Amino acid sequence: MDSSPVSEHPDEQVVPIGFDDVPGPAVRRLSLYLRQLENCLAGGQTTISSRDLGAALGVTDAQVRKDLAYFGQFGHRGVGYKIDRLITRIRKILATDRIWDVALVGAGHLGTALMAYRGFAPKGFRIAAVFDVDPAKIGQPIPSLSGRVVQPMAELADTIRRLDIKIGIIAVPADAAQAAADQLTEAGILGILNFAPVALVPKGKVLINSVDLAVQLEQLSYRVCPEPLSERIAAADVAGV
Amino acid sequence: MDSSPVSEHPDEQVVPIGFDDVPGPAVRRLSLYLRQLENCLAGGQTTISSRDLGAALGVTDAQVRKDLAYFGQFGHRGVGYKIDRLITRIRKILATDRIWDVALVGAGHLGTALMAYRGFAPKGFRIAAVFDVDPAKIGQPIPSLSGRVVQPMAELADTIRRLDIKIGIIAVPADAAQAAADQLTEAGILGILNFAPVALVPKGKVLINSVDLAVQLEQLSYRVCPEPLSERIAAADVAGV
DNA sequence: AGGTGTGAAGGATTTCACAGCC
C-alpha cells in the first residue's frame, strides 16, 4: 500500500512538503479565506493579520496561520499578509487562476438558476454546455453564453469531449441523478457537483461532491429546535414508536 | 470543567446521556442516514445493517453504529435496524417530525428555484413567506403556497412574527445579505441558511449556515486539477507573484 | 452465523505558546 519510494535522504529542503496530505478542513477553509480576502481587497485594504482574517470567519488566528502554512510561507512577521499576493497564490493553489468550463445536466428551476448565477464567472467557472431530457427545454438559449443552447442528453458525451470539459453539475431529479453521473463520468468528467438528494456511487475515477438543500435546512432545525435534544430522544423512546 | 454531577452509581441505566455534545460530523451524517433509509424504505426494504447503510454512503459500519448510538439504542443484534422505526426516530431527533415554516429573502433566480423546489415539502419544510426589494417581484404569487405573494421587505418583521417563523433563507446578492440577516434576526428568526457568497456575522442569538455555490466548485477544481499541488505552489513562489 | 453497542486505541485536527523577525 505504501507506494511512495521517496528519496531516503534524512534531511534537506525537499521544501515544506507533505503536499497532498493537507487536511480536508484546511482546504475547505482556504476557499473562505480567499473569498474574504477578495472582499477586503475590494474594500481597499492591502494587508491583513491572521487574527482579523480569522475573526471575520469565526476562526482562530492560529487556525488561519496553520492552514496557510500547509501551502507555504505567505506572511510577513510583524505585518501580516499582503492581500493581493495572497489572493493570487491561493487562486493558483485552488486552481482557479484559469477558466474551468462546466457542464450542467438539468435545465429545470435549479439548473436555470445556476445558468443565471453571477457568482461563477468571477471565480473562473463558466457553464459551457447544458443538457436536459425534456424536449421543451432543448434548444433554449443559455443566457451566460450567447449562441449556445440546451442540448439533448444524446449529445452529452460528444460535446463534453469536444470542449474538453472536466467538471459537471447535476441538477436533475433524484431518480435521474445516478444515470447523469454515469454519463458524465463516461464522457471523461473528473469532478461532479451534485444537487440531487441522493447518494451517488462513483463509477470509475470521478470525484463527487454533493449539496443537498433539504439537508441543510434539516441541520438548522436540529440545532434551532426549542425542545432539548434529550426530550426529542425520550419522546421517540416512549411514544410507542 | 466537569460540570456534570451525575449520580455516581458505577452501574446502571442512567441511559446513554451526554446528549448535547454529539459530534457535529455525526449530526451531519444523521441527515444522510435518514435520506438513505427513506430511499431503502421506498424500495421495499424493511431492515438494514450498519454495514449496508454505511456502504451506500461511503462510511464504515462502525461509524454508523457509533453515530446512531449517540442518540440511543436503535438496532437489534443479529438483525440490524428496522428501517421504518429508525426513520421515525431520526426525524424526531432532527426535529423534522413537524412542519417548519420558512421565510425566504430574495426572489431572484435562486430564490425562485427554491420556491419551486420539490424536495423541501417531504422533509417538512414549507416556504411560507417570501420577501424582495424589487417592486417588480413584489406581488408575484408563491407557487408552493396558493394565495400568498412576494412581499416587500418592510413587511418582513410583521409577517415573520405573525406566522411564528423560526427559519430563514437568504438568496440575495452578497452586498444585501448582511442586512437581510440582521432583519431576519431582529424579527425573531433562530436559524438562517445563507446562499450569498459572504461571511455573515450573527447579530444576536442566531445560527447561520452558509452554502456558497462557487466555493463548492472551487473545492472540486482543487482536487481535480491535473497539475499536482506541489507545482501549483511552486509556480506561485516563482512567477514573481 | 450475523449483527449491535461500546470501551479502548489510534489518528486527525485544533489550540497553545513561544521563538524569531519586522
Add this chain to the structure above:
DNA sequence: GGCTGTGAAATCCTTCACACCT
C-alpha cells in the same frame, strides 16, 4: 509592539475489536 510559523499539547473524531445478543 505586532505578527508569523511551528513544534508540542490538547481535543476531537474514527476505527478496532470484542462482549453480548438473536
